[in-house]
Amino acid sequence: ERKSTYKIAQIGADGIGPEVIEAGVQAVHAVAKKVGTFNVDFTELDWSSDRYKKTGSYVPADYIEILKKHDAIFFGAVGAPDVPDHISLWGLRLAICQPYMYANVRRTKVLPGTSSPLKNLQPGELDWCIIRENSEGEYAGHGGRSHRSLDHEIGTEVTIFTRTGIRRIARYAFQVAQSRPRKLLTYVTKSNAMRNGMVLWDEVINEVSKEFPDVTMDHMLVDAMTVRMTLHPKSLDTILATNLHADILSDLAAALAGSIGIAPTANIDPSRTMPSMFEPIHGSAFDITGMGIANPVGTFWSACEMLDWLGEHEASKILMKAVEQTCADGISTRDLGGAANTQEVTEAVIQRIKAL
Ligand code: NAI
Numbered sequence: 001e002r003k004s005t006y007k008i009a010q011i012g013a014d015g016i017g018p019e020v021i022e023a024g025v026q027a028v029h030a031v032a033k034k035v036g037t038f039n040v041d042f043t044e045l046d047w048s049s050d051r052y053k054k055t056g057s058y059v060p061a062d063y064i065e066i067l068k069k070h071d072a073i074f075f076g077a078v079g080a081p082d083v084p085d086h087i088s089l090w091g092l093r094l095a096i097c098q099p100y101m102y103a104n105v106r107r108t109k110v111l112p113g114t115s116s117p118l119k120n121l122q123p124g125e126l127d128w129c130i131i132r133e134n135s136e137g138e139y140a141g142h143g144g145r146s147h148r149s150l151d152h153e154i155g156t157e158v159t160i161f162t163r164t165g166i167r168r169i170a171r172y173a174f175q176v177a178q179s180r181p182r183k184l185l186t187y188v189t190k191s192n193a194m195r196n197g198m199v200l201w202d203e204v205i206n207e208v209s210k211e212f213p214d215v216t217m218d219h220m221l222v223d224a225m226t227v228r229m230t231l232h233p234k235s236l237d238t239i240l241a242t243n244l245h246a247d248i249l250s251d252l253a254a255a256l257a258g259s260i261g262i263a264p265t266a267n268i269d270p271s272r273t274m275p276s277m278f279e280p281i282h283g284s285a286f287d288i289t290g291m292g293i294a295n296p297v298g299t300f301w302s303a304c305e306m307l308d309w310l311g312e313h314e315a316s317k318i319l320m321k322a323v324e325q326t327c328a329d330g331i332s333t334r335d336l337g338g339a340a341n342t343q344e345v346t347e348a349v350i351q352r353i354k355a356l
């Protein structure tokens with residue numbers, strides 16, 4: 001339900017994460033002031049690779065209790081050059097998201113003033129929402145290694161699919177498809193080569209589809225899906241895929257939309273047991289950390305998703321409009337071909353929020 005004050009856990013974490021999150025906090029405050037019916041109270045948490053290097057842990061022992069005191073989590077990126085990526089990812093991002101936030105939602109469109117590497121694609125022609133299963137599948141964390149360092153060393157990474165897990169993500173994806181004008185859901189598997197878990201996906205999704213007779217559904221194998229996304233982007237709307245497949249397809253989607261710096265993610269717990277987490281899809285970008293030139297647009301768009309999830313739809317629309325106007329006016333960072341820095345883009349967005 002809507003509140004007069006929202007408590008947001010702010011976790012910038014590593015690299016450009018704190019830079020873009022700081023920009024996002026400014027934009028959220030500006031839009032809250034504009035709407036005038038709610039406040040946003042950010043609690044800065046220092047959960048990061050620096051904390052890990054000092055204390056041996058990314059998060060305190062009672063981190064779930066701490067997060068539960070908040071209405072949402074606003075997250076930057078995790079990953080440091082001197083920490084292995086599987087340690088940082090599991091230590092922070094997956095520790096927070098995996099147990100509860102089973103739906104990962106990634107919207108993609110070509111914003112005004114940005115251009116797709118696809119020839120002839122006009123703004124508005126690519127408008128996708130990718131739903132990624134976010135709690136099990138290929139990233140379930142099951143497996144092990146034995147016969148260490150011997151020639152016959154074994155490493156297993158066991159994919160776990162459950163009927164419950166597939167059913168709940170399928171229902172969520174159908175609901176999203178139903179809420180969009182085209183009411184079109186394309187689901188992706190590899191059930192020709194993977195004949196157990198992926199065939200279970202086919203079966204469960206076909207069952208769930210009967211609850212949504214107004215949604216048109218089609219099915220793609222993941223390899224053919226890369227071709228369809230590239231050659232026939234207009235034929236797609238809502239897309240459902242497994243944890244691994246959607247991870248890869250959503251990076252492709254971000255690249256086809258013009259830059260990894262503009263794409264948002266929402267990690268949603270549809271049951272609202274835990275606060276949901278909102279973050280740009282990009283990583284900590286060591287190559288540009290500290291230069292003040294990170295593109296904050298993916299973070300602004302993630303803030304729009306957060307405001308929508310909190311029920312503040314008007315604020316979400318105003319912020320998105322201000323971001324689109326800023327892009328259309330050619331005020332953008334280097335990755336989009338512009339010359340502005342993070343703070344200049346942020347100030348341009350705030351000015352447009354005030355003027356709207
Ligand atoms: P990355 O997304 O950090 O960077 C890839 C390229 O895109 C770099 O050239 C970078 O400068 C550019 N880029 C990314 N975000 C940008 C932005 N906002 N504005 C302008 N340019 C931007 O991916 P990479 O280099 O593979 O990973 C770096 C670290 O980030 C690794 O430790 C990785 O594990 C971590 N990572 C974390 C994620 C997360 O926390 N959700 C997601 C992806 C990677």
Ligand code: MG
Nearest residue numbers: 247248251281
């Ligand atoms: Mg990824």
